[in-house]
Structures are given as structure tokens and as C-alpha cells.
Amino acid sequence: MGWCVVAAVAAMALPIRADDTVGKYRIQLVWGTDGPPSAGKDMKPLDAAAASRLRQLRWTNYFVTKTEFSAADGKEPRRVTLSDRCAVDLKEVDGGKLEVRMLSLKPGTEPRQVANRSIGHDALKKGEMLVYAGDSKDRWDDCWLVIVDAPAKTAAATPPKP
């Protein structure tokens, strides 16, 4: 299935509080295509604001296949599985940054890290998006994207109902 996984780990733009507690991050698995969504798939269009920020990419349509919210507190990375093929590990690191590891999943094998990037909390609070993307292996000319960002705290605290 051609999934555009836009791995954008965007640290949520949380309002600054005295204890600087980390809130939840939003991770979206997105499929980019120039065509309509696949029939029978429960996919919603990526919100217009986010889609407009991907205007430098050439695809016309972006559909969200999965949305997860996760914090990254604790010493161990927090794993967010997005599909049977990919997952991300979130981890807070020194210097006020969020580390986002992109993992490739294959049955019968250990998850393999394919990329590791970090983004500052300040940037995430300003609404920055971190995106991992690649060509779809299933559908020609489509792409996948994993977008990580930090939406407004109130939105993050209550994930949207499916």
C-alpha cells in the first residue's frame, strides 16, 4: 500500500510552564499521492494548514492514515508504531531537544534504525514540523511521510476522536 510516511517529528508547541514539563507529540503517517485515496481505506485528508506547508513537495493530495499522540518522558525512548513497516522512537535529550528515530520494521527481525534526527523544543513550540519521507514501495509515484509536530497543548491533550 502506497503510504507516504511523512516522518515529521514536531515537538509540540507547548506553552512554557514553570516546570517545563514535556507534553505530547503528534506523529502522523501520511500518504502522498496525485490521485484519490484508495477505496475502502479509512483515510482523512491532511489538514489544510499542514498540507500547505508541504507545498514544496510535488504531490497534490495528502491523506492521514494514522495519527498517534505520545509523550517522550522517561529515560527510555518511547516507541510509536505507525504501521507494520515503520515506527518511531521519541526521546528527550539534553539541551531541550526531542530525538526522533525512524525505524524500519520487518517480520521476524529486530527493528532497524534508518534515520535519527533531533529537533529543539523551541522550534517545535513555534510550530516546526519534522518530516521523514520516502518513495512508496507499493504504488508508483506515491510517497509516504511521517510528520512529527507539537500541536497546541489543548489539542494534544485530547486526541481527536476517530
Place this chain on the structure above:
Amino acid sequence: MNEKEWTLDLQAYVDGELEPSRRADVERVLAGNAEARELAAALRSLVELVRAHEPLERVPETREFYWSQIQRRIEQEAALDARRADGATRAAGWLRWLVPALGVAAVVVFVSLNRSGSNPVVEVASATMDDAVGMTFRSDTDGVTVHWLR
């Protein structure tokens, strides 16, 4: 000659594009092979059909006017190229010292930026041998950093 080569030769023969040294071979085969003659006839019919129904692109101008415009444009481009070449010669003189000066300026800017401690929005946390990021694109306007994986 295998079947594919034979078919290509036959197509070229029908189009009148087969080199003379091989034309005799094709004609010899056609003379003795009814199936080959049928194929050649079918190819000729196809060629005639395409030619007969090929849509024509018509321009509103007359033929003479159309080609005169092309000739005028060619002459204009040639004059423009001559002027550009003259300007390029003068510009080359300036570039001899401008390029090194710009290089020095770039180094100064780079060093000063690094000293100021500016932090990139997105950093490479740890690039391992398995790092699959083939290209990174950053848009300051949109606040997006895209890492394209191979």
C-alpha cells in the same frame, strides 16, 4: 538472423529506410515466404492508414509569413548572442578579482555564524552507517524540514 532482427529489417524495408546491403536479403525472403509477404502488406497498410488520418496542425499564418517569422527570430538571437559575448568579455575582467573576494567573504560569514552559536532547527542526532537519509530539505518559510530516505 533471429526473428526480432528480421522483423526490424522488414519494418525498415517497408519504410524505405533499410540499407541497400540488406535489402536484397529481405526481398529474397519475401519472394519465397508467403507469411512474410502478408506481414509486409499489413505493415504497408498500417503506414498508409496512419498517414491518411494523421491530424494536421494548422497555423493561422501563411507558410511564407510563418517561416519569415522564424528567420527573423533566428537573426535576432544571433545579434543578441553577439552582444552577450561582448559583455561577457568585459565581465570576465571583473570576475578575476571578484570571485576570490567573495570566497573570502563567505568564509568570514561562515566562521562568524558558527562562533555565534546559532543552532540549526534540526540536527543529525547520530548518523550511523545505516543512516538512510539521502537528502534533506528545509523551508524556513513553512517551518518544515523534510528528510528523504533512500
